[in-house]
Amino acid sequence: MASRMSSAMWTQQFQRPAESGASLQGQIRQMLVAAILDGQAAADTALPSSRELADQLSVARNTVVLAYQQLVEEGYLVSRARSGYFVNPAVLEGRHTFVARQAVAASDMTGQPDWSQRMTRLPSTQRNIxxxxxxxxxxxxxxxxQFDQTLFPTSDWRECCMKALSVLEIRNWAPDLIERDDDTLVQQIRTRVLPRRGVFSMQDEIVVTMGAQQALYLIGDLLASSRTTIGFEEPGYPDARNIFLDRHAPLVPLPVDEYGIRPELDADLLARCDYVYVTPSHQCPTTATMPLERRHALLELAQKHDFVVIEDDYESENNFSGTPHPALKSLDTADRVLYVGSLSKSFAPGLRLGYVVGPRALIQELRALRRLMVRHPVAYIQRAFAAFLALGHHDxxxxxxxxxxxxxxxxxxxxxxxxxxxxxxxxxxxxxxxxxxxxxxxxxxxxxxxxxxxxxxxxxxxxxxxxxxxxxxxxxxxxxxxxxxxxxxxxxxxxxxxxxxxxxx
Incomplete structure (x- = not known):
């Protein structure tokens, strides 16, 4: 015989968050699905009639009916003639319920591994912002x-997300891209984003990343080791520093003044480096902007001493004084600059979109390395952001x-x-x-x-x-x-x- 849950349970489970954007029907569905999947409503449990549950929750009966019907279509409930709605036993087959997991967690477990002895390093101990x-x-x-909700282009972004959800667009982003990126986004980066910084590249010289942070991680993982010396701004960006230190790369502190690092004064320090990490547009954290003559001097020293410059141009777009200085990458004539940018920092940091521009041989390896981590950034977000750029919303x-x-x-x-x-x-x-x-x-x-x-x-x-x-x-x-x-x-x-x-x- 099917069991029936206490009617008071549903009243207790049903909550209407003040800021919830879900409809009443959606909230009822969420309540019922949670009760089923968490094991609070066992297989074959009888649910209250639509009239009874509507009275308990103080909602219209039709709202409950629609919620029940949709859960039947999705396989969570079964409808039995003249008997009502019941939890579908098939939906719980092979599942360990939340209640069962709680029981295991509460039991006295022995023989647990000593993780402190197994971990090769402890990233949580790094000094972070x-x-x-x-x-x-x-x-x-x-x-x-962090972003300001009052400045967020809600309607514009919603338009692009809806555009990406059209039937034809879904066919483009739903498959596994493996190592590839969304072609339309890469094209927009090439033609709309990079030219503003004086940077021109081919399609195969760009890889999209989950924010500038992953871009730096990939570069560090591929290029940095205990045998590579990296020049680093002092003070500088802690997360980039931690990435390089995590690869045991020796860091050479490069003092920063009101114009960034000092290539002419610190030429001897730079000569010791295999790579030099800089934030020339707005130095992190001092906000200093590197003058054009220093940019040329740094590139000349890079050729003279055979080091590569990692240019983190994370904040280049936010400039109040007219046209910004050209990116180091735009002045580079010898492929000695790896250019890292962010698409989402000034828009919505939670979107996590960035990119690397560099020689195609290096980009090919960065793609292969990224595949081992996340395959590729979410293709749906890539496609929506491509539309955001193409429609002029980003500008x-x-x-x-x-x-x-x-x-x-x-x-x-x-x-x-x-x-x-x-x-x-x-x-x-x-x-x-x-x-x-x-x-x-x-x-x-x-x-x-x-x-x-x-x-x-x-x-x-x-x-x-x-x-x-x-x-x-x-x-x-x-x-x-x-x-x-x-x-x-x-x-x-x-x-x-x-x-x-x-x-x-």
Missing amino acids: VKPANWQNYEFPFVYG ALLRRLMLAYKERAQALNAALDTYLPEFRHAQISGGASSWIEGPRWLDATRLAAEAEAHGILIEQGSVFFMAGLEQRHCFRMGFSSITLEKIAPGVRALADLVRQQQRQA
Whole structure:
């Protein structure tokens, strides 16, 4: 005989999140599917009648009927004439229920392996930039690399996603691409994205990655080892540094001034390198822009001393002062520059789309290596982003972001000059952050912790320096995800905490 679950159980299970975008019918379906797959509704369990469940949940009966009918079509329920709806036993065949898994987890398991002895390295112990997962709940989120919902082109992106879901488009992206990328996206990168930076390439000289982060990981995995010396900006991007250190590559710190690394002054250091990693458009984290003469000098030294430049152009699009300097790659006449870019950083970091431009022989190997990791970035996202580029939405977004970021940068500059006049910071000419150097007595790590407790998020600066070279009086403030009207009050509140630390110094 089929069992019947308590009617009170459904009332308890049915929740209507205040911010849920699902319809009532969708919420009922989700509730029923969860109960079935989690083992709370056993095989052949009888469900309440549509009228009974509608009364329990205070919804229209037709809403329940439609939910039941769709679950029948999907195989979760079976309908029996004059008896009602029941959990389909076939859907649970071969499944270990959630309840059973809980029982196993609660049991006393013995003989577990000692994972601390088995792991060859511990990536979690690396020094990384840390941001609270709930950063959007803070009143003053001066965090870098996060998006502003008010600037997100919702309707434009939805249009492109719907376009990619047409029958003909699905046939293009649904199959396994193996090592290939979406041809339309690569074409858009070639013709719409790279020419803005003066870079021209062939189709087989581009590989799409899951963000610039994976691009750097692939390059590091393929090229870096204990036998390769890498010149690295000091201070510099922690994740790139960790990637190279993970390959046991010796790093040579290249000091950064207000114009980036100094090729002429540090020629002896550069001569020791096999690779040199740089962020010339807006140096991470100082935001310095490398002048044209230094770019030429770096490329000349690359040829003279036979090293390769890894150009991370992650923030090239955010420029407030007119036409940006040409990318190093655009000046490269000897294929000595590997060009890494991001498509999603200024748009929506969660999309994870980037690319590498380089010699076709190297790109071929990067594709083969990527295949071992993820095959390829999600083809549906590639196709939707190709449409986003082709329809001009990306160019329009960049123009809106430039105007918004310029206004916020001016507000942050003014607030810092007003409330923290003794602190050094460059006048922001692009990008989405400001690098700030406080007096030597400042402990920016302590300041960041105290600020977080007061609803202010900043990024302590020591993580950007190599181990043993940390400078504790520096920090970074991003402005991509904080509204304009919050900037001055946020800096003023931060200045109050600085004064408290100063009195205790």
